[in-house]
Amino acid sequence: MSLSGVEAFSARLRRLRHTAGLTQEELAHSAGLSTNAVSQLERGLRRHPYPHTLGALADALDLDGAERAAFVARPASLDRSPGSGAPSTSPEVLPGGDTPLIGRDDEVTSLVSRLTGGSAGRLLTLTGPGGVGKSRLARDLAACARGAFADGVVFVPLASLTDPSLVVPTIVRAVGLREEAQTPPGELLSEYLRDKSLLLVLDNCEHLLAAAPRIAELLSVCPTLRILATSRSRLGVRGERACPVEPLAVPEAGAPHHLARISNAPAVRLFMARVQDADPEFALTPDNAEEIAEISRRLSGLPLALEVAAARVSFLGSTQLLTRLDGVLGLCGARDLPERQRTLRATLDWSHDLLSRAEQVLFHRLAVFAGGFDLEAAEAVSAGGELTSDVVLASLENLWEQALVRTAAAPGPAGMRYGMLEPVRQYALERLADSGEEDQVRARHADWCLTLAQRVEPELSGSDQSRWLDVLDAEHGNLRAALAETLRRTDDDAGLRLAVALRRFWYVRGHLQEGRRWLQEALTACSSAAPPLRGAALSALGHLAVKQGDFTAAQSSYTQALELATAPPSTRATAAATGGLAVVALWTGAHERATRLSRQSIALCRETGDPSGLATALNVAGLVEIQRGRHRDAAVLLEEGLAVSRAAGDEGLTAAHLNKLGWCHLEGEHLDQAARSFGDALTRFARLGEQWLAADCLDGLARVMLARGRPTRAARLWGAADAQCTVIGATTLPLDPSVYERLTSRARAEIGEDAFAAAWAQGAALSPDRVLGEALEEIAIEGAAENTPAAHGADRSPGARSRLPRDPGDALPAPRGGQIGQ
Structure with missing residues (x-):
């Protein structure tokens, strides 16, 4: 009489265990099972083991080939009678999930x-x-x-x-x-x-x-x-x-910290569910929410990575875990997973071993891209040796097919972009380090970034600067990695050249503190660089310091830049440093000195024939005259600067002059013209991603709204302006603090403290795009109804005037920021 299916499997398991020389306890330990589970299987008491249990047993018994296939498939017929043809019972064998599926x-x-x-x-x-x-x-x-x-x-x-x-x-x-x-x-x-x-x-x-x-x-x-x-x-x-199948969605980086938003992100939900499996008392709180959100982002929402990391929270806590995430690749996950899925490294080893030699080499080399890449970049950095451009293209396609490389959600400015999930990239970096060619590949990557930055730099003062700023934005992660790499070198000034090439990008896109840090590190690391290069870096430091309200540091940087401009003599560098010192003098109340320095800068720029430098100098001089109350003189300077900027095709400087002209119109009580100038400048700044100068326009529009009897709208715009400065770490102080305080106090008095605070908060919560849309809509409505007495009815306070208050002690209206343009 033949054995039944159950008896045959039980006997086979016992035979294989004996052949391997294992006791039940040893087999259970090796497979990650309990001794009782193995005993039940050998006695035929457990009739439907899960496939991952069978796989674990097969691993522990060191089975392979046909014998392994027969072993793991055997339970599908455990309770069927022998015979050919159709099975005697339903063939359904579906392992169930022992935990709820989250986020899908x-x-x-x-x-x-x-x-x-x-x-x-x-x-x-x-x-x-x-x-x-x-x-x-x-x-x-x-x-x-x-x-x-x-x-x-x-x-x-x-x-x-x-x-x-x-x-x-x-x-x-x-x-x-x-x-x-x-x-x-x-x-x-x-x-x-x-x-x-x-x-x-x-x-x-x-x-x-x-x-x-x-x-x-x-x-x-x-x-x-x-x-x-x-x-x-x-x-x-x-x-x-x-x-x-995409990774789970993670909380958006840089978004306002809201506990509900973080807790509802699928990646955080999975992470917390696995944490609470081990520690039911652990909770998401305001104190740890941002750490957990960052953990989920750093792990790219990859479920296995989240589960492996979550198992360590009870031991390390969220703070320590966040600092040690690089070690998560080798940590073990649940013991009932197949061996190849118990650690991230084992999972990725499985994928890596399926690649050809060329694909493995490309996979390793692409790991140096910290912020994604396009095909041109992949070829420039990865080609070499056995990898020709044609091989790079074919191998990249297969890496994409194998899901080791992913396409971006949308094409970048230069076309389709590719990248890796961060845990996958970290694994590839380990493989690159093991290959012995890491230094060489990182050097090629840094050189590619320097070439790109220097190619883009002159475009950032042209008519298409918005697109080129987007190119640098897309490569920001790579540029950071390249800066770190080049500043490790002691034999050249590549790090300082890269930092100087990126200075305008940092100014405009609001990376103020980061830009200052990189420039300072580059100046320290490249102390023997030529004076013109060091002077350019110091002027850039001064500009960023002004935006952050650090006028002592700005004065020091511009002074050093001016000294370097004389050895060898450089009229253009002297003009830039002199204009910067004029701005510092303006901010510190030294108006006569500001006037003298700004006029010197203009004269020097006319001498060099540099249109961008001249437009910048005229912008600074116009700003000085506005602050001194000489608005007609300011308008003459600014109109010339506007014409020069437009002729040069410089979008940023054109916007800067339109903004200053708005303040001149505001002083002359030409509210329609002021609003249009501010609106035009705001649109251009928004296109460039420039938030500090955009905030200056919003301040001007707020004063226009107040003059028109719209204190609630004014408060909303002031709130938006303050938030845009705060988010990039720029100073929120105006150049005319006494007037600014008087105007905001007037708005508070007209609508009440609570209503003012509510309107301010609403404005602060708006995205830059939403702020732009509301501001332009307001300008259009008010411009069409300027001569209609009832146009502003609901928001006009009793007795509100159609012009700015001009008490005898008031300073004249002036911009919030001492911008030196772009």
Whole structure:
């Protein structure tokens, strides 16, 4: 009498354990199971072990090849009687998730609809990098779709196979069939499934792609069969519908800190669920929310990384964990996961080993890109040796197919961009370090960044500067990495040249503190650099310090720059440093000195014939005259500067002059003209991403609104202006603090302290785009109704005047900021 299925499996497990020379306790420990679990399996008391349990046992028993395939597939027929043909019971074997699926509700709904819909897409492949949760999602999809398949669902784990020819025999056993000597497994399977309404889940196909044609053939002869596959790359057969599985969404970086927003992010929800599995008392609080949000961002929302990291919170706490995330690759996850998924490194090793030699080399080299890359950058930095440009292109495509490289959500300014999830990049960096060519590749990357920055620098004072600023924004992570790399060098001044090339980008895009830090570090590291280069860096430091209200530092930087401009003599550098000192004098109340220095700067710029320098000098001189109350003189200077800026095509300097002219119009009580000038300048600044100068326009528009009897709108604009300065770390002080305080006090008195505070807070909460839209709408409405007495009814306070207050003690209206233009 033959053994039953249960007895045969029990006997086989005992035999294999004895052959391996293991006790039940030793086998249980090696497989990450309890001794009782192994005992129950050997006695036939546990009839439906999970596939990952069988995989763990197979690993512990060191099984491979056909023997391993037979072992892990055996439980599909544990309770079936022997015989050929159809199984005696339902073939359904679907491992369930022991925890709820988090953050995938929309995906599940959409994919279940596709699985159970019309004839299109009978082969659905979930693709994505290791650790993103493809297998888990597949199990939940199959469970949700089960009712749509009269003949059930069969889950077929393929990770343990090494030979593509074993895929079909493994499926045969999984559905409960017995192989027959006279019938090939493919024919047996096709005949059995031909009229079945069944969902076949093929898990982990990426290393068995040679079997994909057999899968396609099976679908062609079984019209009601559906297949759900998981793979790090597409199977590559006709009729396949690839569905990329993305990491879980993380809280937006730089967004206002709201506990509810952070706690609702799917990545944080998964992280917290796993933390609370180990420590039910751990909670998300205002004190740790930003740390946990940053952990989820640093791990790129990758579910396996989140689960592995969460298991350490009880031991390390969120603060320590955040500082030690680089070590998360090798930490172990849940013991009931397959061995290759217990650590991130094991998961990524699995993917890495599937790559060709050329693909592995490219994968390692691309890791130096800290902020993504386009094809041109990949070729420039990675090509060399065995990697020609053609090989880079072909290998990059396969890395993308394998989900080790991802396309960006939207093309960058220079075209399609690519990148890696941060845990994947960290792994590739380790491999690069092991390869012995890290220093060489990092040097090529730094040189590429320097070449890019120097190529873009002259474009940042042209008509297309917004697009070029976007190019640098897209490469910001790479530029930071290149600065760190070049400043480690002691034999050249590349770091200082890179910092100087980026100075205008830092000015305009509001990276004030960061720009100061890099420039100071570069000056220290490149102490022997030529005087013109050091002088340019010092002038840049002065400009950034002015924006932050650090006038002592600005004075020191400009003074040193002026000294360097004389050795060798440079009229252009002297003009720039002199203009900077004029601004510092203005901010510190030395108006006569500011006038003298600004006029010297203009004369020097006329001598050099530098249109950008001249426009900047005229802008500074006009600002000085506004502050001195000489608005007609200011207007003459600013109109000339506006003409020069427009002729040079400099969008930023054109906006700066329009802004200052708005203040001149405001003083003359030409409110329509003032509003239009401020609005035009604000639009240009918004296009450039310049927030400090935009805030100056908002201050001017707020004063226009107050003069028109709209104190609530004024408070809202002041709040927006203050927030835009604060977010980039710029000074929020106006040049005319007494007038500014008097005007804001008037608005408070007219609408009440509570209403003023509410309007201010509403303005502060607006995004720059929303602020721009509201401001331009307000200008259009007010401009159309300027001569209509009732136009401002609801917001006009009793007795409000249509002009700014001019008490005898008032200083004249002046801009908030002492800008020196762009």
